[in-house]
Amino acid sequence: MTIEIVSESRCFGGVQGYYRMQSTACAGPMRFTVYQPPQGKDGRVPVLYYLSGLTCTEDNATIKAGMQRVAAELGLLIVVPDTSPRDTGIPGATGDSDIGEGAGFWLDATVAPWSSRFRMETFAVEELPGVIAEHFPADPARAGVLGHSMGGHGALTLALRHPERYRSVSAFAPIVSPSRVRWGDRAFRTYLGEDRAAWAEHDACELVKRRPFAGTILIDQGLADPFLGETLIPEHFEQACAEAGQALQLRRHEGYDHGYWFVSSFIEDHLRHHAGVLAG
Numbered sequence: 001m002t003i004e005i006v007s008e009s010r011c012f013g014g015v016q017g018y019y020r021m022q023s024t025a026c027a028g029p030m031r032f033t034v035y036q037p038p039q040g041k042d043g044r045v046p047v048l049y050y051l052s053g054l055t056c057t058e059d060n061a062t063i064k065a066g067m068q069r070v071a072a073e074l075g076l077l078i079v080v081p082d083t084s085p086r087d088t089g090i091p092g093a094t095g096d097s098d099i100g101e102g103a104g105f106w107l108d109a110t111v112a113p114w115s116s117r118f119r120m121e122t123f124a125v126e127e128l129p130g131v132i133a134e135h136f137p138a139d140p141a142r143a144g145v146l147g148h149s150m151g152g153h154g155a156l157t158l159a160l161r162h163p164e165r166y167r168s169v170s171a172f173a174p175i176v177s178p179s180r181v182r183w184g185d186r187a188f189r190t191y192l193g194e195d196r197a198a199w200a201e202h203d204a205c206e207l208v209k210r211r212p213f214a215g216t217i218l219i220d221q222g223l224a225d226p227f228l229g230e231t232l233i234p235e236h237f238e239q240a241c242a243e244a245g246q247a248l249q250l251r252r253h254e255g256y257d258h259g260y261w262f263v264s265s266f267i268e269d270h271l272r273h274h275a276g277v278l279a280g
């Protein structure tokens with residue numbers, strides 16, 4: 001598959017690039033960024049997929065998370081996909097921050113008309129990694145996934161649903177139980193219909209109880225996050241992990257909110273967590 005280079009810039013001895021591809025999964029163009037560390041010149045390196053939150057494009061984390069310096073040191077290739085297809089023309093797909101464009105929820109919609117374009121799970125788990133392995137010096141056998149908020153939900157659920165694809169997982173302020181909160185309930189109803197059994201397939205609290213992840217899950221949560229008690233509720237995941245015997249490192253941080261100042265404050269720990277697992 002061909003990709004279009006939108007831009008490439010030298011960054012910490014590597015290359016920060018913006019790209020576009022034609023996605024079969026999402027039936028249209030999809031955008032993503034890739035940071036290639038300097039070590040990529042000498043061979044394939046571990047690859048990390050960063051999944052972003054509601055309202056984000058591929059740009060937010062790329063410019064605000066501050067991943068490049070440490071990725072260059074550790075030799076990690078970082079991929080940041082957009083959070084949904086764009087310009088879909090689907091009624092209701094724009095103008096609502098919880099549904100539609102910018103709110104793909106990292107799953108494949110099964111309800112029309114969303115099911116024709118909103119297939120972010122297949123895009124993120126299968127199609128994009130194929131393109132990354134073809135065009136960049138990434139080792140698909142050493143892949144990890146992390147994300148923020150809706151993207152934290154994506155990181156947890158994709159790792160739990162596809163353990164053969166990801167060897168490490170972490171999240172910032174993830175939506176851990178979308179079936180039970182505003183950030184999830186409406187989206188699941190819209191994309192998956194009313195069958196709550198289908199919702200459970202994309203709910204980290206349900207998934208972890210069925211099949212824990214083989215490795216420690218790292219989660220950071222700010223205690224001044226305005227969404228903490230309403231839509232994030234990390235205690236739900238803490239309890240599910242305890243029941244499942246899942247190793248979890250849940251760190252709570254006094255004074256930090258939900259934004260990228262919080263993410264950028266702890267991103268280094270996440271990259272080191274992934275690099276430690278993926279080195280082996």
Ligand SMILES: N[C@@H](CCC(=O)N[C@@H](CSC=O)C(=O)NCC(=O)O)C(=O)O
Nearest residue numbers: 053054055056060097149150151259260
């Ligand atoms: N308008 C929304 C919240 C918008 C928001 O805070 N988006 C976050 C992710 S929230 C969960 O997925 C984000 O990453 N924004 C981009 C940025 O650059 O900060 C609401 O209040 O419901």
